[in-house]
Amino acid sequence: MKASRGGEAYARIYSVVRRVPRGRVVTYGAxxxxxxxxxxxxxxxxxxxxxxxxxxxxxxQRVINAKGEVSPRGEADWASLQRSMLIAEGVVFDQKGRVDLTIYGWSDALVNEV
DNA sequence: TCCCTGACTGGTT
DNA sequence: AAACCAGCCAGGG
Structure with a gap:
């Protein structure tokens, strides 16, 4: 079930995602x-x-996989929505639908940036 | 408590 | 560069 409030780890995860600046993306691993x-x-x-x-x-929507691409779930439509939302924030996707993490990637080394 | 599942990752092939 | 494979963690039945 949706343990969106059951796990303590979840709360920490959400808190980290909320800190990701608009126009940036972060990998699941980060x-x-x-x-x-x-x-x-x-x-x-x-x-x-x-x-x-x-x-x-x-x-x-700012969380993507290490390949720099939105992770495909069952419904492909959901992924395209995520892509649209990111483009609306200024994130650029290449012809293969991937984001250049060296440019838009957000990591702990950039936590101090706003 | 055991077993299966999954919006992942890194190393190989 | 793309497909495979084997670890990893926590939740839910």
């Missing part, structure tokens, strides 16, 4: 590390999947 779950990349994805309407302040 969020996991910043949330204190070094190998919990999959957990991050699971946590975001459990997001409910009440958590709409969490910019989940």
């Amino acid at each position: 969020v996991a590390r910043l949330a204190g779950v070094p190998r919990g990349a999959r957990q991050v994805g699971y946590a975001l999947h459990a997001l409910a309407e009440a958590d709409r302040d969490v910019p989940w």
Whole structure:
């Protein structure tokens, strides 16, 4: 079920995602590390999947996989929506639908940036 | 408590 | 560069 409030790890994950600046993207692995779950990349994805309407302040669209591409779930439409939302923020996708993480990637080294 | 599942990752092939 | 494979963690049945 949606344990959006059951797990403490989830709360930390959401808190990290909320800190990602507009127009930037972050990988699941980076969020996991910043949330204190070094190998919990999959957990991050699971946590975001459990997001409910009440958590709409969490910019989940800024979380992508290490390849720099939006992770495909069952419904491909959802992924395209995420892509649109990011483009609206100024994130650029290349012809293969991937984001250049060296430019838009946000990591702990950039936490001080606003 | 055991077993399966998954918005992932990194190393190989 | 793309497809595979094997670890990893926490939630839910």
